Amino acid sequence: MMDSRPDANAIAAAVSAGKVTAVTVARQALARIADYDPVQPAIWITRCSEEDVLAAAARVDARVAAGEALPLAGVPFAIKDNIDLADVLTTAGCPRFAYTPQRSATVVERLIAAGAIPMGKTNLDQFATGLNGTRSPFGAPVCVFNRAYVSGGSSSGSSVAVAAGLVAFALGTDTAGSGRVPAAFNGLVGMKPTKGRWSTAGLVPACRSLDCITVFSRTIDDSRLIDRIVAGEDPADGFSRALVDRSAGVRRIGVPLPEQRVFLGDAASEHLYTQSLEALARTGAELVEVDIDPLNEAALLLYNGPWVAERAAAAGSFLIDHADAIDPTVRLILEQGLTVSGIDVFRGQYRLAELSRIANIMWQQVDALALPTAPTIYRTAEMLAEPIALNSNLGLYTNFVNLLDMAALALPAGYRDNRTGFGISLIGPAWTDNALMDLGAAYLEAAALPHPPSLDLGERMETVKLAVVGAHLEGMPLHWQLTSRNARAIEATTTAPTYRLFAMADSVPPKPALAYSADGAAIAVEVYELDVAAFGSFVAEVPPPLAIGSVILADGSSVKGFVAEPRAIVGARDITGFGGWRAYVAAGATIDPVPGRTACADE
Template identity: 50%
Template sequence: MSAWIRQFIPPIQIHKQGPLANRRVAVKDNIDVAGEPTTCACPEFAYTPLQSADVVQKLLAAGASLVGKTNLDQFACGLNGTRSPYGAVPNALRPEYVSGGSSSGSAWAVATGAADLALGTDTAGSGRVPAGFNNIVGLKPSIGLLSNAGVFPASRSFDTASIFARTVAEAVDALNVMAAGTTLPIDLRAMPEAFRFGVPARPEFDGDALSEAAFAQAVRQMEALGGTAVPIDDAPLEEVALWLYESALVAERYQAIQSFFDAQPEAVIEPVRTIVGGGRGHSAADVLTMQIRLEEARARLAPTWQDIDVLLVPTAPTHPTIDAMLADPIGLNRRLGRYTNFVNLLRWAALAVPASMRPDGLPFGVTLIGPGGSDWRLAQLGQRFHHATGLTLGATGQPLPAPRPILPPIANGMPIAVVGAHLSGMPLNWQLTELGAQKLAETTTAPIYRLYALPGTVPPKPGMVRAEDGRALVVEVWQVPMAGVGTFLRQIPSPLGLGTVTLADGSQVHGFICEAWAIEGARDVTEFGGWRKYIASLNKG
C-alpha cells in the first residue's frame, strides 16, 4: 500500500448497470472487501475476508466499481491522517498540511479524482474532518442507518460507515443505495426555505484567525440562504465530546482489538497504543456508569432541536501541518475533535460541506448537524450552501455541476410533483397535509414544459403541458402515503390528471399534467417560472 491507496487492478465490478453505474469507489481499509486484505493500517493484524461488508455489497449491486483500499489512522484512531505505518496521507491541496483522519486515504482519493466516491468510517469525526480539510463533502449518517456488518469496529456503539463525494447529491446517491431497507425512522420533511440554525455562542478556533474569519463568512452565507442564526451555549456538547476519549467509553476501543493488543502490543504504533491501552484500566461498572450518563445527556440535549432546524459548526477549529501534528499528536488531535466528537455519542446526523478557501490556500469547511434521521434534510440545505460558495470540486479545479433534487428513499408512499394550487401555502395544500403527506423537496422540472392559467377554475389552477419550446418550472415533490393516494387522485378535476413529470436532474416522478385541449384560450404564464410567482403578480396588480 502507498501512503494513499492500494489499487485493485482491474477494478472490482459485479454489475455494470444500476443507479451507481460508472461510479468509481474507494474503500477505507477497515471495511471488508471479499478476497482483499483488511489491514486497519496494521500489517500484523491483517486478515482476508470471504465476504464483503454489507455497504460494499450494496454499492456493487448498484453498479459501482471498486478501485482500491485506502490508508487510515491505525485502527481508525485519530482525526489527522499521520498515524499509519504506511505513511502520513498529505492534504490534497497543500501536502505539508494534514489530510485529516482517520479516513485520510478515502478523502484524498475523492479530492484528487482517483475515485468518485469513497467509504470511510466515523466514530469521532473521521468522516467529517478529512472532508473539511480536502474541500469535499463528508456525509456522516445517523447511527444505525447503515449496516456495520463487515466494518471492523473502532468503538462498536458509536461507529458508522460514512461517505465522501465531491458533491452532496453524489453522496446522497450512495446513501440511498446503502440505506435501502433501513428500519431507522427517517425525517421526510423538507428543509424549509426559511430556517433557524444554531451557532456556538463562543466558537473556538485554537488561535487560528483565518478559520475564525472563514466561519463568520459561512454564517453570513447561511443567513443569505434564508437562515436565522441562533447563538447557543455549546458547553454541554463540549462536555460530551470529551467523554469519547477521556472516560471509560474508551474501553470500547480496547475491546475491539483486545486479544491482538494483549498478544502484540508492539505492533500497535504510538500514540494509538497509548490511547487504546488507556481502556484497559476501566471496570465494567465504570463503563456502565458512563453509558447511564450518556443516556441522560441524550435526554437532556434533545430539546436542542425545539428552537433550531440545524446546528452549524466549524468542521475543525484549525488546520495544522503534518510537522505540528507529529510534535503534539494527542493534544492537537483532541482539539481537532472539538466540534465532532459529541455527534455520534448523541446519535445525531451530520454533513460536512466545503465553505471557502482561506487566503493561505487551505480549504475551510462547516458541518451541519441534526437529530437522528434528519440526514436528507441536512443534505438539502447542505447542497444549497455548497453550491452558493462557487467553489471548485476537491483538488480537481473542476466547477460544481448543477444541483439536483435531494430525495430520500421512498417507503410506503408515492412521490408526487405538484405545480399549482397544491404548493405549500396555496389553497389546496391541505389536501396533501390532511393525508399525512410530507414535502420532500422543492425543485424544478426539466426545461420541457409550459404553464397556463386555466380559465374558470376555483381556486385558480394552472395546466402544465409538455412543449418543445418549454422551460424549467418550479415544482414541489410530496410523498403521499400509499393508503391516501386513491383519495388524493379522486380530488383531481378534469382536465388535470396524474402523469409522469421529468425533473431537472432527469429523474421522473408522478405529477400533475394537463390535457392539451384545455389550454386553448388560456393565458400562457410560463415566463413567471412557476405558479406562485404568477399568483404574486396578480396580487400586486
C-alpha cells in the same frame, strides 16, 4: 469526451446511456491512480489489480447491455481499509492484524450490485484511532492542496483519493469525526449518516456502538445517490435500524455563543466560518445562538471517559498479545481502556443520558446546528511532534455527534491563504439526513465558493500574505525590499475600520505606525504574497518599534502586516484622517508629524 474527473451521477448516466463504457472509465481511473502515485504514494494500502478492475467493469457493461438499470454503472470508488472487500486483505492499518474476508461488507455489496467498481483499499489512522492521518505504518496521506499539512483522519486515504480525482467517491468511517475532518481539509462533502442508517456489518469496529460508515464525494447529489443505495436495515448488523424520515425543512440554525467559537488562533478559520454563517442566513434560515457547553462535555466522554474502554474491547486480545505491532500513540489510547471499571461505564452512561436530554431540549429551539468542522489545521511535522494534544484539537466540534445520536454533513466553506480547506458541519437529530442535505445544497448555492485550489504536485512553495502601509508601498523608498524577494502584488485595499495611523517621530526613513483602535478608521494598504523563506528574511529586517503581526482587512480576512509597539506613537502625529500614508505624503510639507518639525513621509 467526458471530464477526466466527473462525479458519480455523471459517470453512471454516461455509461447507462452508452456514451462511454465502464471499461473505458475504469482504464481512465487506473491511469489517474498511476499518475498520482508518485505525488502521494501513501493513499492506498491494497489496490485491486488491473485485471480484476477491468473484469468488474466488463461485467457492468454486460449488465447494461442486457437492459439492467444500474444507478452506479461503471463508477470507480475506494474503500477504507477497515471495511471488508471480499478476497482482498483488510488490515485496519496494522499489518499483523490483517485477514482476508470471504464476503464484502454489506454497504460494499450494495454498491457493487448497483454497478460501482472498487479500485482498492485506502490508508487510515491505525484501527481508525485518530483524526489526522499520520498514525499508519503505510505512510501519511496529506492535504491535496498543500502537502505540508495533514489530510485529516482517520479516513485519510479515502478523502485524498476523492479530492485528487482518482475515484468518484470513497467510503470512510466515523466514530469521532473521521468522516468529516478529512472532508473539511480537502474540500469535500462528507456525509455521516445517522447511526444504524447504513449497515456496519463487515466493518472492523473502533467503538462498536458508535461507528458509522460514511462517504466522501465532491457533490451533495452524489451523497444522496450513495445514501439511496446503501441505506436500509440489515439483519447482519445488530446496530442496524429501520429507516425513519425526518425531512422537514430547517428554519432555525443553531450557532455557538460568541465566546464558544474557538479557532485556536486561526484567524482564517474564524473569518471563513463567519462567511459561512452569512451564506446560511442568505438561505432564509434564522441563526440562533445556543449554548454548546453540554455538547462539549459529552465529547469529553469519548476519550476522557469510559467509552475508551469500547475501543479496547474492539481491539480485543490483539491489544494484549500483539501490543508491539500497534502504533505507539494508538496503543497508548487503547490501553487506557483496560483500566476502566464497570462502575465508570455506568456513571458515564448516566451522565450521557442527562446530556442527551439537554440536547433534546436544544432541538426544540433549533432544527440544526452549523459548526466549524475543525477549528484549525496542522502541518504533518507539528502533528508528529505533539500527536495527542493537536489531534484532540481537531475533534473539538465533532466528538459529541455519535454519542448523542446525531446526523452530520460536512461541507466545504472556503480555503485559507495556505490553500488548505476549511469546512462547516450541519448537524441534526437522528434521521434528519435528507433535511441536512437539502440545507447543504441551499448553503452551497448561497455561498458561491471559489473553485478549489489546484493540486499540490510538489512544485509550489508555501506562501504568506503581507499587508504594507507605508514605506513598502509601490513607489515608496523601501519597496525594493519586496521586489528583491519576488513578492507578488495581490491587491490594494483597506484595513477594517478599526485602526489609527500615526506619523512616527525621528524615523529614518520616515515611517507610519499602524495601531489597532476600536474607534479607528479604514487605512489604505497593499497586500503582497511572499514564499515562506522570503517572508522570514523580510521579518528579520523589520526594525523596532515596528513589528509584524496580524492585520484585519476590510473583508474581514486576516493577513500578516506591520503593527507597532506602544512606544512607536510617543511624539507621533495622528494622521488617521488622511486614510493612508500615500494621501498623507501627497499633502506635502504643509503637514508636520510633530509640531515644530519639517514634515517627512515614509513608513
